[in-house]
Amino acid sequence: MHKEKEQNIIKACMRNDRTAQKALYDHFAPYMMALTLRYVGDADTAQDVVQEAFIKIFGSLHQFTAQGSLGSWVRRITLNAALEFLRSRNVFACIEDDEVMQMPTMNVSVIEKMQTDELMQLIAMLPAGYRTVFNMYAIEGYSHKEIAEQLGIQESSSRSQYIRAKMFLQKKLEKYK
Amino acid sequence: MEDKKLKQTIQDKLSHHRVDVPDDLWARVSGALPSPIAWYKRKSTYVAAATLAALVLALWWLYDDTTIAPQDPGHSLYTACNTAEEVISPIELPIIPNVIIAKHVKEATPEPKIQSAEKAPTAIQQAPVVQEVLVAEAAQPQDSSITESSTTCDESLHCCLSDSACRLFNDPTAPCYDDIAINHIKKSGITSDRGSLFFAFHANTSTRNTVVTPYAYRCNENEMTFVHRMPFSMRALLEKRFGRWGVGAGLAYTYMAAEYESSDNVRKGLQQLHYVGVPLYVSYEFARVGKFAFYTAFGGQLDINTAGVQHETDGSIASKYFEDIEFRDELLQLSLQLRVGAAYEIVEHIDIFVEPVVGYYFDNDSKIHSRWQDSQWNTSLGLGIRAWL
Numbered sequence: 128m129h130k131e132k133e134q135n136i137i138k139a140c141m142r143n144d145r146t147a148q149k150a151l152y153d154h155f156a157p158y159m160m161a162l163t164l165r166y167v168g169d170a171d172t173a174q175d176v177v178q179e180a181f182i183k184i185f186g187s188l189h190q191f192t193a194q195g196s197l198g199s200w201v202r203r204i205t206l207n208a209a210l211e212f213l214r215s216r217n218v219f220a221c222i223e224d225d226e227v228m229q230m231p232t233m234n235v236s237v238i239e240k241m242q243t244d245e246l247m248q249l250i251a252m253l254p255a256g257y258r259t260v261f262n263m264y265a266i267e268g269y270s271h272k273e274i275a276e277q278l279g280i281q282e283s284s285s286r287s288q289y290i291r292a293k294m295f296l297q298k299k300l301e302k303y304k
Numbered sequence: 305m306e307d308k309k310l311k312q313t314i315q316d317k318l319s320h321h322r323v324d325v326p327d328d329l330w331a332r333v334s335g336a337l338p339s340p341i342a343w344y345k346r347k348s349t350y351v352a353a354a355t356l357a358a359l360v361l362a363l364w365w366l367y368d369d370t371t372i373a374p375q376d377p378g379h380s381l382y383t384a385c386n387t388a389e390e391v392i393s394p395i396e397l398p399i400i401p402n403v404i405i406a407k408h409v410k411e412a413t414p415e416p417k418i419q420s421a422e423k424a425p426t427a428i429q430q431a432p433v434v435q436e437v438l439v440a441e442a443a444q445p446q447d448s449s450i451t452e453s454s455t456t457c458d459e460s461l462h463c464c465l466s467d468s469a470c471r472l473f474n475d476p477t478a479p480c481y482d483d484i485a486i487n488h489i490k491k492s493g494i495t496s497d498r499g500s501l502f503f504a505f506h507a508n509t510s511t512r513n514t515v516v517t518p519y520a521y522r523c524n525e526n527e528m529t530f531v532h533r534m535p536f537s538m539r540a541l542l543e544k545r546f547g548r549w550g551v552g553a554g555l556a557y558t559y560m561a562a563e564y565e566s567s568d569n570v571r572k573g574l575q576q577l578h579y580v581g582v583p584l585y586v587s588y589e590f591a592r593v594g595k596f597a598f599y600t601a602f603g604g605q606l607d608i609n610t611a612g613v614q615h616e617t618d619g620s621i622a623s624k625y626f627e628d629i630e631f632r633d634e635l636l637q638l639s640l641q642l643r644v645g646a647a648y649e650i651v652e653h654i655d656i657f658v659e660p661v662v663g664y665y666f667d668n669d670s671k672i673h674s675r676w677q678d679s680q681w682n683t684s685l686g687l688g689i690r691a692w693l
Contacts, residue, residue, distance in 0.1 A: 132652070143340040146594075152330055157322035164323060174329055181333045235309050243317050250318075265311045266318050293310075 133197055141188050148185060155198075156181075159205045161247075165262050166209035168251045180208040206267065210259070210277065218255040219278045231294045238300070249299055257292035264289050351591040355598040359646055359660065530575070532562040532675035537661070539583065539688030548589045550692065556581040556605060558684070560675055564614065572620035577674055579637070581607035595649040602642050605663075609633040612672065633672045639665040643686065653693065659686045 139147030159180055163173040183204050191200050213219065238246065250258060259278065263269045264285070271289070275282040536559045543552035558579040565572045585603025592598070612631045616623035645659025661684045665676035676682055 129652075143338060145334065145340050148334065148337065149330065152333060156325045156329065158320070160325050161318075161321040161323045165318065170326075174326060174332075177325075177329065178332050178336065182336050185337055230307065232306055233310055235306065235313050238310070238313050238317075241317075243321055246314070246317055247321070247323075265314050268311075268315070 137188055137191065137197070140185060151184075152181060155184075155201050158198075159201065162202065162205050163209050164247065165250055165266070166206070166259060167212060168255070168258065172212070176208050176212050177205070179212075180205040183208065206263075213255060213259060214278075216255070218259065219280055230290055231297050233293055233297050234300055249296060252299060253292055253295055257288050257295060260285050260288035261292035261296075346593075348591050348593050352593045352596065352598055355591065355644070355646060358644065359658070528564055528566050528571070528673075530562045530564050530673045530678065532560070532678065535560045535675055535682070535684040537684055537686040537688075539686055539690075541583070541688060541690035543587065543690055543692040545692050550587040550589070550599075551585075552587060552601075552603075552690065552692075553582065553584045554688075554690070556583050556607070556686075556688075558607060562673065562675065564673075570621040571616065573614055573616040573623075575614045575673070576612065577609060577672065578611045579607040580610050581605045581637075583641070585641070585643070597647045597649070597655065598645070599647065600642070600644045601659075603640075605639050605641055607637040607639070607676075609635075609637070609672065609674075631672070633670050633674075635668045635670045637665060637668055637670070637674075637676055639663045639676065645686070647690065653691055655690050655692070657686075657688055657690060659688075660684075661686050 136147045136150055140151055156177065159177050160173055163176045163180070164170065167173050167176055180201075184201060187204075191197065241249070250261065253261060260274055263274045263277070264271065269277070271282050271285040274280075274285040278285070537556050538558075539554055539556045541552045541554035543550045556579075558577075558581060560577040560579065562575045562577075563573075564575055583603055583605040585601045587599050587601035589597050589599040609632055612633065614629045614631075616627055641661050641663040643659045643661045645657045647655035647657035649655050663676075663682050663684065665680050665682055667677065667680065670677050
């Protein structure tokens with residue numbers, strides 16, 4: 128979205144202009160839906176989370192500063208909404224601190240050949256705790272320390288959840304082959 | 305290393321991934337948002353409505369171009385002359401543009417004869433418009449007693465019918481001066497001796513703020529009355545925006561028309577002027593409703609006359625000799641302008657607009673009777689297109 132057009136839309140959204148809000152929705156909703164699906168795993172729940180995220184976005188647009196990217200800001204709010212949902216389901220409370228295991232090797236070439244939808248389905252099969260850490264570390268690019276802070280878990284737990292997620296995916300990939 | 309490659313591969317595939325959104329999700333989202341303020345409760349609606357009303361009023365006022373009816377100098381002249389020993393009806397005037405009915409009255413001189421169209425005067429004074437034509441038509445010398453070019457006053461008329469300045473006074477005892485100062489409106493001081501074709505007239509300009517002064521004629525010239533129509537401008541602008549403020553420049557084309565008529569009914573027609581200008585301005589957008597923007601702008605404009613024509617209408621006597629006189633004024637016209645307008649964004653960053661303009665046009669001592677020169681304060685209507693960054 129062009130920066131100036133983005134600014135105009137933001138101003139109009141702040142005036143509660145429905146047309147501008149719809150324009151912002153049309154632009155970001157497919158991306159937010161995909162992101163949320165990766166975390167919550169099913170479409171119905173993802174819609175609820177996206178709805179909550181949009182309400183937060185429209186309600187706090189005045190806090191957005193033009194220095195940053197609107198896309199990054201929207202992504203952060205959507206991720207927080209997804210994490211909030213998972214937290215409400217006590218997903219992170221079940222994550223226990225366990226010892227760090229050996230990092231398993233994964234066949235990346237198989238993943239490279241996969242379609243995006245297939246990869247999404249594969250990630251959706253992960254247990255919620257594994258899935259959250261895997262998404263945050265492997266896709267969003269957070270460090271284990273940052274993940275631990277956000278989820279309220281030990282850093283080592285984040286690390287072990289990631290390793291377990293990889294092991295889980297490796298098993299699935301062997302079947303996929 | 306392997307882990308980095310895994311992360312990169314997954315990020316490439318998923319970080320910008322999008323999926324279809326169910327149709328009803330927007331309804332759910334918008335239903336959960338606060339209701340928008342109704343259009344009739346928005347401040348901007350009232351500002352826009354007020355601006356539109358002002359625009360409509362301005363357009364009405366601009367087009368209601370009721371002018372001050374000029375006094376009828378031709379009629380006055382003939383009336384004065386008609387008190388002479390002989391009656392000269394306008395109908396009997398030679399059908400030669402700008403020709404002078406010069407009457408030399410001498411003591412004990414037989415009553416002069418009236419010139420007719422067939423018998424042109426021997427001395428044609430100051431008839432630069434169609435001098436060649438006149439010379440050709442005046443090839444038959446007639447009674448020299450009629451048109452001697454000396455400066456003589458018919459004291460019964462107090463009207464010098466010669467190549468000198470004269471006045472028509474209500475006061476019959478007023479003297480006649482050969483070198484009288486012409487007390488006239490500013491732009492009417494253009495006289496034939498400047499040698500320009502169509503400027504060989506005094507001229508009155510009928511605009512809102514000019515007044516035809518008591519007459520002081522050079523009797524060998526005619527009074528020309530101009531009734532100006534409202535100028536019309538087209539602009540193509542490029543504007544850099546800084547929030548509500550903007551700075552812009554561009555190109556402007558202005559069309560100007562005036563109906564003219566000479567006091568002797570010889571010349572009558574339409575004067576058309578074409579100008580190209582460069583505007584430079586600062587603008588401020590004070591309201592926006594959807595794709596409509598309402599703004600004001602202030603700046604300067606430099607115009608140059610690119611073409612001009614005086615086209616004789618069918619009814620004019622001069623049209624028998626020529627149809628058009630083309631001319632061009634090389635002087636630059638500087639003005640300051642205040643514009644209030646409404647713009648509509650037709651595509652992204654491109655607006656069309658309509659704007660009434662109030663401008664002050666600096667005197668450049670032009671000989672052309674443009675509306676800008678005949679009245680320094682002016683209104684006009686502008687249409688155009690503007691691109692903004």
